[in-house]
Amino acid sequence: MSRVDFSQTTNGIIQVLEREEPLLSSLSEDVVASRFNKQNRTIKQILGHLIDSASNNTHRIIHLQNQPSPLIFPDYANLGNNDRWIAIQNYQTENWNNLIQLWKYSNLHVIHVINHVDQSKLNNEWLNTFGDKISLRSMIEDYLPHLHLHINEIHELCQIHV
Numbered sequence: 001m002s003r004v005d006f007s008q009t010t011n012g013i014i015q016v017l018e019r020e021e022p023l024l025s026s027l028s029e030d031v032v033a034s035r036f037n038k039q040n041r042t043i044k045q046i047l048g049h050l051i052d053s054a055s056n057n058t059h060r061i062i063h064l065q066n067q068p069s070p071l072i073f074p075d076y077a078n079l080g081n082n083d084r085w086i087a088i089q090n091y092q093t094e095n096w097n098n099l100i101q102l103w104k105y106s107n108l109h110v111i112h113v114i115n116h117v118d119q120s121k122l123n124n125e126w127l128n129t130f131g132d133k134i135s136l137r138s139m140i141e142d143y144l145p146h147l148h149l150h151i152n153e154i155h156e157l158c159q160i161h162v
Helices: 007-026 029-034 043-066 081-089 096-115 136-160
Strands: 125-127 133-135
Touching: 007 096, 007 136, 029 043, 043 081, 043 096, 043 125, 043 136, 096 136, 133 136
Parallel strands: none
Antiparallel strands: 125 133
């Protein structure tokens, strides 16, 4: 079996972290707490969602390597669950600099986990809420586009009144 190279994903995550950390750090509390996207999330809540994404994907990657496939794993992203996660953790009142650092280091850990994935498990699947089967490989490959989607939302919110 030839080794699957995830460097495009991991290098892409690093590029996002290096580019976005200074921008995020430059934003005022007023900006991050008061501008809302179409899902009614503030910049703080969007970054919190990305922290949840890093955490949940780390757990999925681990479980998909040591549990029978297909894996039934809680699906935080559908049916409004991700909004409940955001509310329960109250990202809106979290210290902004702490959120930035948690986001950064959670993603550095995702990179570490991806770099050490058992290649023989890449076809293992988990079932989401809708019964869709998602392979470990496709989950890893879809991580960066999801990160870009939400970073672009933050950019759009920064441009509204800037």
